[in-house]
Amino acid sequence: MAATTTQQAARPPVLPPPSGRAGFGGTLRSEFTKIRSVRSTYWTLLVLLAVSIGIGAAISAGTAANWSHMAPSDRATFDPTQASVAGLFYLGQLVIVVLGAMVLTAEYSTGMIRTSLTAMPRRGTVYAAKVVVLAVVALVVTFIAAFIAFFLGQSLLASTHDSATLSQPNVLRAVIGSALYVTTCGLFAFAAGAILRHTAAAITSVIGLLFVIPILAHLLPSSWYQDLARWLPDAAGRALSVTVGPQPPNLFSPWGQFTVFAVYTVILLAVGAFLFRKRDA
Amino acid sequence: MIEVRGLTKRYGDKIAVNNLSFSVEPGKVTGFLGPNGAGKTTTMRLILGLDYPDAGTVTIGGQQYAHLAYPMREVGALIDAKAVHGGRSAYNHLLCLAQTNNLPKRRVGEVLELVGLTEVARKRTKGFSLGMSQRLGIAATLLGDPALLMFDEPVNGLDPEGILWIRNLMKALAAEGRTVFVSSHLMSEMEHTADYLIVIGRGQLLADCTMEEFIARSSGQTVRVATPQPEVLAKAVTEAGGTVIPGGGDGALTVSGLIAAQVGDIAFEHGVRLHELTVVRASLEAAFMELTADSVEYRAAGDEPGDEKGQPPEPGQPPESQLPAPELAAQGQHGNEGRI
Numbered sequence: 001m002a003a004t005t006t007q008q009a010a011r012p013p014v015l016p017p018p019s020g021r022a023g024f025g026g027t028l029r030s031e032f033t034k035i036r037s038v039r040s041t042y043w044t045l046l047v048l049l050a051v052s053i054g055i056g057a058a059i060s061a062g063t064a065a066n067w068s069h070m071a072p073s074d075r076a077t078f079d080p081t082q083a084s085v086a087g088l089f090y091l092g093q094l095v096i097v098v099l100g101a102m103v104l105t106a107e108y109s110t111g112m113i114r115t116s117l118t119a120m121p122r123r124g125t126v127y128a129a130k131v132v133v134l135a136v137v138a139l140v141v142t143f144i145a146a147f148i149a150f151f152l153g154q155s156l157l158a159s160t161h162d163s164a165t166l167s168q169p170n171v172l173r174a175v176i177g178s179a180l181y182v183t184t185c186g187l188f189a190f191a192a193g194a195i196l197r198h199t200a201a202a203i204t205s206v207i208g209l210l211f212v213i214p215i216l217a218h219l220l221p222s223s224w225y226q227d228l229a230r231w232l233p234d235a236a237g238r239a240l241s242v243t244v245g246p247q248p249p250n251l252f253s254p255w256g257q258f259t260v261f262a263v264y265t266v267i268l269l270a271v272g273a274f275l276f277r278k279r280d281a
Numbered sequence: 282m283i284e285v286r287g288l289t290k291r292y293g294d295k296i297a298v299n300n301l302s303f304s305v306e307p308g309k310v311t312g313f314l315g316p317n318g319a320g321k322t323t324t325m326r327l328i329l330g331l332d333y334p335d336a337g338t339v340t341i342g343g344q345q346y347a348h349l350a351y352p353m354r355e356v357g358a359l360i361d362a363k364a365v366h367g368g369r370s371a372y373n374h375l376l377c378l379a380q381t382n383n384l385p386k387r388r389v390g391e392v393l394e395l396v397g398l399t400e401v402a403r404k405r406t407k408g409f410s411l412g413m414s415q416r417l418g419i420a421a422t423l424l425g426d427p428a429l430l431m432f433d434e435p436v437n438g439l440d441p442e443g444i445l446w447i448r449n450l451m452k453a454l455a456a457e458g459r460t461v462f463v464s465s466h467l468m469s470e471m472e473h474t475a476d477y478l479i480v481i482g483r484g485q486l487l488a489d490c491t492m493e494e495f496i497a498r499s500s501g502q503t504v505r506v507a508t509p510q511p512e513v514l515a516k517a518v519t520e521a522g523g524t525v526i527p528g529g530g531d532g533a534l535t536v537s538g539l540i541a542a543q544v545g546d547i548a549f550e551h552g553v554r555l556h557e558l559t560v561v562r563a564s565l566e567a568a569f570m571e572l573t574a575d576s577v578e579y580r581a582a583g584d585e586p587g588d589e590k591g592q593p594p595e596p597g598q599p600p601e602s603q604l605p606a607p608e609l610a611a612q613g614q615h616g617n618e619g620r621i
Contacts, residue, residue: 014391014426015384021350022382030380037373038366111364114331115421118358120381121330121347280332 027120027129035103035133044099045141048092048182049148055087056149060156067160079244080164081171084153085178088145089237092178093185093210096138100189101202103134104276108197113281123277131190131269138186142179150175170243170254177240177254181261185210188233188265194272210234226250236261282307282429282460283328287337290323290484297323299484300337305462307428310455312475312492313464316573320484321464322360325433329358341429353382357422358431362414367407371398371417374406379424392420412443419450429460436470448474468569480569482576496568504541507533507557508548517551518544533557 035041060083067075107113120126150166157163164171185206193202214234217225229235230251239247239257251257283305290298298320305311315321326332328339330346341349341356349355365374375389393399396416401409406417415435422430432451436444451474455461465471471478471492478495480488488495496502503526508514511532515525523539536544541560548555 015354015388018351018354022352026383027381030377033373033377033380034366034369037370037377038368040368106366110366111361112366114326114360114364115378116381117331118329118360119353119378119421121349121352123347278333280326 022120022122024125024129027122027125028132030120031126031129031133035137038106040102040106041099041137044095044102045137048095048099048141049145051091051095052085052088052142052145053149053152055091056084056153057156059083059086060153064157064159067162075162077245078162079242080154080157080160080162081150081174081243082241084150084157084164085146085175085241088142088149089178089181089241092142092145092182093237094207096142096182096186097189097203097206097210099138100134100186101193101199101206103130103190104193105197105199105202109199117281124273127194127273127276131187134186134190135183138183139179142182143176145182146175146179164243168243173254174241174243177258178237181237181240181258184236184258184261184265188261188268191265191268191272194276195268230257231260233261233264282342283462284340284343285324285328285337286339288324288327288334288339289336290320290327290332290334297484298327298334301481301484301486302337303479303486303489305429305460305479306477307460308455308458309476310451310461310463310474311477311479312471313462313479313481314468314471314569315464315466315481315487316576317466318483319466319481319573319576321466321481322433323484324481325358325360325431325464328431329356329360331360351382351425353378353384353425353427355425355427356429356431357425357427359415359418359422359435360431360433362411362418365406365414365417368405370403370405371409371420372402374417375421375424378421382425384424388424392423395423396420411438412440415439415443415447419447427459429462430454432461432463434464434466436465436467444470468566472566480572482573485576487572487576496562502537503561504536504539504544505533505557505559505561506536506544506548506555508553508555510553513551514548514553517547517553521547535561 060080063070063078063080063083070078104113107116116126117123150164154163154165166172166175188210189202189206192206193199196202196205210233214229214232217228217232220228227250229248235251236254236258239251239254242248242254247253252260285304286302288298288301289296301320301324313321313324323332327334328341328346330339339345346352346356369377371393372389375392376386379386379389390399390402393402396419398413398416398420401413406414409417419432419435422432432447435447435451439447448470451461451463455476463471463474475492477491478488479486480495506514509532511527511534515527515534518525518534518536518539521539521543523536523544526535526537539547541558545555545558547553548558
């Protein structure tokens with residue numbers, strides 16, 4: 001074995017001489033290698049595409065089949081864009097939460113984090129590279145999911161003569177907005193993973209914040225809920241995906257509502273970064 | 282090369298490492314010894330910046346680990362061979378590590394070849410045996426071709442073949458002029474590989490010396506002397522300041538506190554005939570047990586440490602402190618504090 005052949009002191013150089021220092025570029029490539037080299041990434045992204053496209057298609061097909069029996073008032077309020085992307089922003093966010101949380105928590109559960117931080121001890125760099133890789137992967141996949149779900153849904157709704165096109169008002173915003181909302185959910189979960197360092201804890205608490213708190217909020221007296229709703233993280237998804245009829249009066253504008261969620265996410269990411277750098281690995 | 286100064290680390294109210302100072306000199310195999318729970322792994326984690334010290338500093342070539350330009354080119358460290366994502370292939374595991382330090386892709390294939398894992402390079406690591414994981418971990422340490430290697434308990438849990446492989450590898454790495462800093466609680470393992478020893482117990486430095494010094498300084502070193510006139514010799518030796526432990530029925534005495542030459546001279550001066558005069562050196566195991574007897578954390582009732590003494594008698598060598606080579610001397614001497 002080569003390792004056991006003894007060479008005396010003068011070792012031939014096996015690497016090109018170093019220049020500069022290890023930094024963000026290499027760490028970014030490393031994080032991309034990590035995310036593309038485990039099966040769980042493919043499974044979660046496949047499930048994301050399947051539920052986003054499948055549920056959008058099912059709602060669209062079901063509506064088309066039922067169209068002739070629908071009351072005119074229901075037809076008037078039917079939102080074909082929202083129907084086609086509903087799978088993405090209702091269920092896709094659940095799936096992306098798993099992917100986002102696991103980016104960091106899987107390293108803690110396997111112990112890989114210690115190996116990672118030994119190779120690259122500059123923790124801020126590692127954290128930033130992880131955020132960028134997750135954001136890019138999630139953006140690409142959610143955009144693909146959003147547009148496929150939209151076009152498939154509209155083709156299934158063609159018989160209703162009520163299908164949407166991207167050139168109609170608010171439609172492009174709803175399609176892109178759904179993808180952005182789901183991507184942000186992934187980053188939100190990543191930050192929760194950085195803070196809690198435990199997969200189940202991170203996923204549970206993010207689902208609690210995105211799904212359970214809004215449900216509980218409904219139990220509050222109506223006027224309280226009206227005031228509170230716009231400050232809930234999930235309001236962004238609801239506001240962005242609506243293209244037909246007036247915006248809910250108790251919410252900010254769609255992009256305003258997205259900004260609320262984005263600010264929460266940035267704050268959480270900052271807390272995660274602080275703890276990631278400060279705590280023992 | 283590695284400079285540890287006043288290092289202290291607490292976990293809750295338990296002190297894992299307590300005001301620890303030592304240096305690891307270049308170009309040697311330095312054994313880092315201590316019973317389980319002595320703080321070896323904690324110290325290594327502190328060196329790598331995985332944990333932050335409560336007090337004290339650690340530098341590598343004068344810099345903190347996190348500030349090294351290319352950490353993997355300077356230090357190859359393996360603390361836990363199982364600290365890998367089991368769903369990733371051996372190749373991709375090494376690739377993602379290499380990429381952080383801008384190391385060429387071909388290097389991954391080279392180190393896999395070096396440790397003999399080429400055939401399973403594309404297999405996911407969750408199916409790896411401990412021996413294979415250990416090889417993978419060592420492959421990772423060699424990626425950057427570093428001059429300093431750090432291994433934490435590398436032979437723990439390995440089969441004899443794996444132990445032999447690691448031992449040969451460490452010797453080969455040292456022969457290439459690399460510094461190897463290796464921890465173990467198996468003294469017998471260090472006896473064959475380490476030139477220099479750092480011994481800790483309960484997070485504190487117990488010894489920082491060459492292997493020779495370590496054995497010689499331990500009270501386990503005695504002189505066995507056989508004579509037909511034991512009473513005369515025993516009296517003379519005691520007068521000269523030695524301590525005599527009567528031996529078996531063959532008239533042999535065991536003398537401590539004097540070296541062989543002194544015992545021989547005393548015998549000559551008193552006209553005592555000697556049939557045997559032997560330096561009995563403690564094995565490293567015995568010396569270690571004695572040194573750490575007070576600092577072992579958990580001990581079974583009735584365990585008497587330090588009763589395994591006097592292994593094969595070897596000709597006595599004066600314990601000579603190993604001086605650093607001139608070109609290395611500038612990089613820092615060993616601190617004297619806490620030496621035995």
